[in-house]
Structure formats: structure tokens, C-alpha cells
Amino acid sequence: MNRNIITYLILLSVTLLSCKPKQNMVYMSNHNMEEEVTQAKFQGLHIQEGDVLLILVSALDELAVKPFNLNTANKVGSESGPGINQYAQPSEYLVNEEGNISFPVLGNVYVKGMTQVQLKQDLESRLKRYLADPMVSINLKNFNVSILGEVKNPGQKESVSQKINVFQALGLAGDMTDFGDRTHVKLIRTGDDGADQVVNIDLTRSDIVSSPYYYMKQNDILYVQPDKNKQVQANSNPNRALTFQIIGALLTAGTLIIALTRR
Numbered sequence: 320m321n322r323n324i325i326t327y328l329i330l331l332s333v334t335l336l337s338c339k340p341k342q343n344m345v346y347m348s349n350h351n352m353e354e355e356v357t358q359a360k361f362q363g364l365h366i367q368e369g370d371v372l373l374i375l376v377s378a379l380d381e382l383a384v385k386p387f388n389l390n391t392a393n394k395v396g397s398e399s400g401p402g403i404n405q406y407a408q409p410s411e412y413l414v415n416e417e418g419n420i421s422f423p424v425l426g427n428v429y430v431k432g433m434t435q436v437q438l439k440q441d442l443e444s445r446l447k448r449y450l451a452d453p454m455v456s457i458n459l460k461n462f463n464v465s466i467l468g469e470v471k472n473p474g475q476k477e478s479v480s481q482k483i484n485v486f487q488a489l490g491l492a493g494d495m496t497d498f499g500d501r502t503h504v505k506l507i508r509t510g511d512d513g514a515d516q517v518v519n520i521d522l523t524r525s526d527i528v529s530s531p532y533y534y535m536k537q538n539d540i541l542y543v544q545p546d547k548n549k550q551v552q553a554n555s556n557p558n559r560a561l562t563f564q565i566i567g568a569l570l571t572a573g574t575l576i577i578a579l580t581r582r
Contacts (some may be wrong), residue, residue: 363434468543469499
């Protein structure tokens with residue numbers, strides 16, 4: 320009977336050792352309350368090659384402004400009157416490999432690396448040669464980020480808002496799975512020089528909100544790598560866990576049978 324007790328204790332010990340609690344499951348949990356956390360400032364996206372810009376030019380003289388919008392540039396000779404530009408739609412401009420957009424009348428305009436505010440000011444300054452009090456509105460059509468790895472809904476995600484932080488991006492993908500490593504999230508970002516950079520982000524630290532990588536940029540890629548337990552499971556024999564379960568079940572059944580037969 321003592322042998323049976325020893326067997327039970329061994330099985331119980333193996334079970335307890337295999338049930339290691341997961342760590343670092345809470346975002347922004349590692350912090351020092353005595354330190355003041357500064358909020359990262361959103362300074363606007365920088366225009367990149369391949370971006371599609373939605374630009375609309377408006378002014379008091381609606382007839383004079385028509386040549387500066389692609390949607391109306393070919394209708395200069397058509398009938399005009401009050402309110403003709405009331406429902407004007409922005410035109411699409413693709414940023415080419417040289418970083419230019421081809422703008423009506425102005426020709427090629429270099430935009431790569433500018434923020435939308437900077438481009439707005441630049442275009443309005445150029446248009447003042449032709450228009451009185453021109454107003455330019457600019458939006459980015461293709462703001463996409465990709466979230467891959469240990470998230471519930473991976474893939475390329477489109478955001479309506481251009482001001483989106485790393486947690487909001489993960490929310491678009493349904494958040495991390497329980498196997499996601501929150502201490503080592505990889506961010507792949509294309510720099511202004513066209514080279515990709517890879518940085519590691521620790522989402523358990525509260526100072527992430529002051530990081531230059533807190534806000535996402537267009538075409539960013541977030542990769543949530545699996546934690547060590549998931550990596551070991553993926554790299555091991557897929558039948559290994561099942562084998563241990565069968566052995567454990569057989570040992571338990573054998574111990575019970577021996578105990579019953581000795582009573």
C-alpha cells in the first residue's frame with residue numbers, strides 16, 4: 320500500500336510541475352508608479368512611395384478652381400454657376416517611385432517624407448499664384464497595417480483613423496491569443512530611406528506610451544511571436560504530448576487496479 324501512495328505522489332508531482340502558470344499576460348503591468356509617464360505625441364504620418372492621396376482644392380471662385388481638381392479638370396468649358404462645386408469629390412494621386420505626384424497645372428510635386436499638414440501648406444502656397452485664398456484638403460486612402468502571428472484574426476487591416484496606436488492595431492486583429500509573447504512583439508517599419516527596420520516592443524511596460532513606435536504608420540507590420548511554451552510544442556514531436564498522456568493514464572489505471580486487487 321505504501322508503494323501505491325508513492326506512485327500517487329509521483330503522479331501528482333509530475334502534474335503540478337507541468338502546470339506552470341503563464342507570466343506577462345497583462346499589458347503595461349511592469350511599471351514604476353513613482354515615475355511620470357510621458358505620452359508620445361502623434362505628429363502625423365509621413366507620405367511614402369505607393370501612398371494614394373485624396374486631394375481636393377477649393378476656393379471662392381468655383382470656376383477658377385476647376386482645373387486644379389482631376390475630377391473637374393476636363394469640364395472647364397461646361398456650364399458653371401453657384402454651387403457647382405458643392406458636391407466635388409477629392410481626386411486620387413499616387414505617389415510614384417520618385418516620390419512625386421502629378422498635379423494639374425502645377426506638374427510634378429515632390430511629396431515623399433512630408434506630413435499631410437506640410438503638403439497642404441506647400442500646395443496652398445503654390446496655388447496662390449492662380450487662386451485667391453485656396454484651400455486644400457488631404458487624406459490618405461490606403462492606411463493599412465498587417466498584424467501576424469499569435470493573434471486571433473491575423474491579416475492586413477485597414478483603419479479609418481490614421482492616428483492608431485499599437486494596442487488599437489492589435490484590437491483590429493482581435494487581440495493576442497494566450498500564447499502570444501507580450502514582451503517581444505516585432506515591429507517591421509519602412510524608413511524614409513526605403514530600408515526596413517525591425518524593432519522589439521515590450522507591451523508589458525507602461526513606458527511604451529512614450530516610445531516612438533507607440534503610434535503605427537502606414538504599411539507597418541506587427542508580428543506577435545509565440546511564447547516559449549508554444550515554441551517548444553511546435554518544434555517537438557506532435558505525438559509526444561499524446562504519448563505522455565497515454566502513459567500517465569496507463570500508470571494511473573494500473574495503480575488503481577493494483578490497489579483494488581490487494582484489498
